[in-house]
Amino acid sequence: MDVEEIGSFHIGGRTVTLSGLPPRRMRLTPSAPEREFPSDGDHETGQMYVQYVRLISARARYPLLMWHGGGMTGVTWETKPDGGMGWQWFFLNAGHDVFISDAMERGRAGWSRFPEVYPEAPHFRSKREAWELFRFGPEGSYATDPAARRAFPGQLFPVAAFDAFSRQMVPRWACHDVPTQAAYDALVRRVGPCVIMTHSQGGHFGFTAALHAPELVRAVIAIEPSGAPSGVDVAAMRPIPHLIVMGDYSRESPFWMGLMPVIEQYRGALEARGGVAERMDLPALGIRGNSHFPMMDRNSDQVAGLIQGWMEKRGLMAD
Amino acid sequence: MDVEEIGSFHIGGRTVTLSGLPPRRMRLTPSAPEREFPSDGDHETGQMYVQYVRLISARARYPLLMWHGGGMTGVTWETKPDGGMGWQWFFLNAGHDVFISDAMERGRAGWSRFPEVYPEAPHFRSKREAWELFRFGPEGSYATDPAARRAFPGQLFPVAAFDAFSRQMVPRWACHDVPTQAAYDALVRRVGPCVIMTHSQGGHFGFTAALHAPELVRAVIAIEPSGAPSGVDVAAMRPIPHLIVMGDYSRESPFWMGLMPVIEQYRGALEARGGVAERMDLPALGIRGNSHFPMMDRNSDQVAGLIQGWMEKRGLMAD
Numbered sequence: 318m319d320v321e322e323i324g325s326f327h328i329g330g331r332t333v334t335l336s337g338l339p340p341r342r343m344r345l346t347p348s349a350p351e352r353e354f355p356s357d358g359d360h361e362t363g364q365m366y367v368q369y370v371r372l373i374s375a376r377a378r379y380p381l382l383m384w385h386g387g388g389m390t391g392v393t394w395e396t397k398p399d400g401g402m403g404w405q406w407f408f409l410n411a412g413h414d415v416f417i418s419d420a421m422e423r424g425r426a427g428w429s430r431f432p433e434v435y436p437e438a439p440h441f442r443s444k445r446e447a448w449e450l451f452r453f454g455p456e457g458s459y460a461t462d463p464a465a466r467r468a469f470p471g472q473l474f475p476v477a478a479f480d481a482f483s484r485q486m487v488p489r490w491a492c493h494d495v496p497t498q499a500a501y502d503a504l505v506r507r508v509g510p511c512v513i514m515t516h517s518q519g520g521h522f523g524f525t526a527a528l529h530a531p532e533l534v535r536a537v538i539a540i541e542p543s544g545a546p547s548g549v550d551v552a553a554m555r556p557i558p559h560l561i562v563m564g565d566y567s568r569e570s571p572f573w574m575g576l577m578p579v580i581e582q583y584r585g586a587l588e589a590r591g592g593v594a595e596r597m598d599l600p601a602l603g604i605r606g607n608s609h610f611p612m613m614d615r616n617s618d619q620v621a622g623l624i625q626g627w628m629e630k631r632g633l634m635a636d
Numbered sequence: 637m638d639v640e641e642i643g644s645f646h647i648g649g650r651t652v653t654l655s656g657l658p659p660r661r662m663r664l665t666p667s668a669p670e671r672e673f674p675s676d677g678d679h680e681t682g683q684m685y686v687q688y689v690r691l692i693s694a695r696a697r698y699p700l701l702m703w704h705g706g707g708m709t710g711v712t713w714e715t716k717p718d719g720g721m722g723w724q725w726f727f728l729n730a731g732h733d734v735f736i737s738d739a740m741e742r743g744r745a746g747w748s749r750f751p752e753v754y755p756e757a758p759h760f761r762s763k764r765e766a767w768e769l770f771r772f773g774p775e776g777s778y779a780t781d782p783a784a785r786r787a788f789p790g791q792l793f794p795v796a797a798f799d800a801f802s803r804q805m806v807p808r809w810a811c812h813d814v815p816t817q818a819a820y821d822a823l824v825r826r827v828g829p830c831v832i833m834t835h836s837q838g839g840h841f842g843f844t845a846a847l848h849a850p851e852l853v854r855a856v857i858a859i860e861p862s863g864a865p866s867g868v869d870v871a872a873m874r875p876i877p878h879l880i881v882m883g884d885y886s887r888e889s890p891f892w893m894g895l896m897p898v899i900e901q902y903r904g905a906l907e908a909r910g911g912v913a914e915r916m917d918l919p920a921l922g923i924r925g926n927s928h929f930p931m932m933d934r935n936s937d938q939v940a941g942l943i944q945g946w947m948e949k950r951g952l953m954a955d
Contacts, residue, residue: 320639323689323725324715327803332763334780341759343810345706346840346863348898352891358762359780364803366711370642387664390744392685396643406642424744425709427806430760440660441749443677444651461653461678484646484683487746491662521665544665572671579667 318409319373328507329421329500330364333434362434365500366391366425369416370405376412376635377628379511379535382504383408383417386517386543388442388489390424391417393516397613398482399475404612407621412634416508420522421497423487439488444479447486451609452566452573453479469566473615474608482613498522498529505530512633514538514624517609521545524583527557536633538562538624541609543576545583551590558593558631559584562624564607564614565600573609593631597623637728638692647826648740648819649683652753681753684819685710685744688735689724695731695954696947698830698854701823702727702736705836705862707761707808709743710736712835716932717801718794723931726940731953735827739841740816742806758807763798766805770928771885771892772798788885792934793927801932817841817848824849831952833857833943836928840864843902846876855952857881857943860928862895864902870909877912877950878903881943883926883933884919892928912950916942 338356368391369380383405385393394405394417409415419426422435429435442450448459448466453474458467468476501522505511512535515523520542527534528546531553538560561584567573587594599607599620611620628634657675687710688699702724704712713724713736728734738745741754748754761769767778767785772793777786787795820841824830831854834842839861846853847865850872857879880903886892906913918926918939930939947953 318639320637323642323728324722325711326715326719327800330803332780332799335762343759345810346837347813348840348863348866349895354759354765355762356760358764359802360760360762361799361802361805368714392644392744395687396645400645403643409642419744425711425738425804425806427803430807440662440673441675441679443654443674443679445677446673461651480651480680481646483678483680484649484746485744486680487744488749491664494666518665521667544667547667576668 320370321373322371323369325366325368327364327366327426329496329503330361332359333362333429334359335433338433360429360434362429363421363496363500364426365421365497365504366419367416367504368418369414370409371414372409372412375414377414377512378633378635380508381408381413381415382508382511382513383415384501384513384515384519384523385418385420386519388440388486389516390419390485390487392424392485393610394612397475397617398478398485401617404617404621407618408625411625416504416511418504421500422490422493428488435490436492437490439490441488442486444483447483448479450572452564452570453608455569469569471606472608473606474610474613475615498525501526502529505533509533510535512536512538512628514540515542516540516612517543527554531557536560536628536631538627540611542580545580547579547582551586551592554587555590555592558595559587560595560597560624560627562597562611562620563599564609564611565605566608595627597627639689640692641690642688644685644687646683646685646745648815648822649680651678652681652748653678654752657752679748679753681748682740682815682819683745684740684816684823685738686735686823687737688733689728690733691728691731694733696733696831697952697954699827700727700732700734701827701830701832702734703820703832703834703838703842704737704739705838707759707805708835709738709804709806711743711804712929713931716794716936717797717804718932720936723936723940726937727944730944735823737823740819741809741812754809755811756809758809760807761805763802766802767798769891771883771889772927774888788888790925791927792925793929793932794934817844820845821848824852828852829854831855831857831947833859834861835859835931836862846873850876855879855947855950857946859930861899864899866898866901870905870911873906874909874911877914878906879914879916879943879946881916881930881939882918883928883930884924885927914946916946
């Protein structure tokens, strides 16, 4: 692969000034003396991390921004937990410049102290919660012992790599929608015309980013979105094609069944305004067994190929 | 640049099982219903994140592992805060496969709840502490207003980008030396023969990794190490060249003056056993103005070039 540049930056955020906190006594390295470090003072908060790979000859018309889901980081798009090729590499090979971010509060974006800066403590998702929420297996089928876990029949997520997957998980807050959206919006303004691909929690941010910058967002590809805006005017979305990709086992998950109506409602609103808003329901295409993480499933190349085909069809690649 | 693969993995860590914690009520996305999420159960902890870029035709004999310092992540080695080319890109261009890690507890490695898993809360380094500790300016010269900050005369750190630099900082614990070293040691075993480049806190881990795997580590390049092992047998280090690179303004910093003796003692011990342990004191070479972060200073290419020259001289590049 002919790479022009690999780089990164932080975007968004602000300075907070803290006072009245007790100092910390610490030894920074084993051979350093213990000393006192003040906790008061200025700190940066709310920033997002973005890493990009630019090709010498991109075939895609616009850079591809890849936005992860809740409790995860940009690692979602990298090498799969089973060691296979992830979607970062797939879409680079397909000719896209790729921008992968770690949203505010996680990964290389860093995080801020609570309750002084963030209002509350984060949630630490258990492996069982992930196993069930991400539709790897039915409720109650997680076990500490990997051999005792019972996945859904035909599951394409590499369940033998579930422990490796769990090492990608990071703490998550549920109170940062506004500053996170602001950082995503700033990213779109910085990159310029772009295609946004989201996963799960990222869906709401991606849909909203398009609403906030319809002149810059050229398409939204939402993988398994967990939410969508409601009660908004989507008239400006008419020239911006949307694709919503859903995996299997939703009917076995009351949680996901409960989330679907708001997604369908948003898709319907886009179509009612004359926009393109397709739902790629993988089981309906005869592709059974995908989890909530199709980019990590054994057939991830197949799903990525379908998405790439949609992008070709939508004129997002150079002729 | 001809890139063969960009990828990542997590390494190290273990499963902890928590019980007796109260569940959390949360709304995961704005349009999702609020529901209860248990906090109990299995969680992964102690893992490290590693991202690599492999070249189609590496000229270096061994991959280069780049280990950041305290309160930082692998972003240390990427694009500089002023937007200039960082050392990841420099050393890729010089022909090295590069592995950049986020050590346990930070960045894409994730972190665990305290006090249930980690024994204590982390330290959140203030911008003033960073400004002084990293030798950007003398004690008391930091100000919230960028225009009011007074850097050391001749400072090569791009102080106009100090706020951008501050967005790279992450919380740090002072109680993780043992599991962090274990993850680094596991990384060396996984990669095999390698060269380790460290920054600051990473120095102690890099020196120790060589002591733990002298058959695999081919050189240690410690940029501004903040510590070194003491009271250890360094006989096996004889074939492993060490380079210690120091910037400017140490004499203006009692903290750094206090750390230097243990570094010099270790270097002396390596030499006493017949090993190569060079100290590259940049001011002694006539290069004035480097901060604690020479990889981000305006002359970062110059310093990297000196290190690359040392690697050539030490036989670490293919002929």
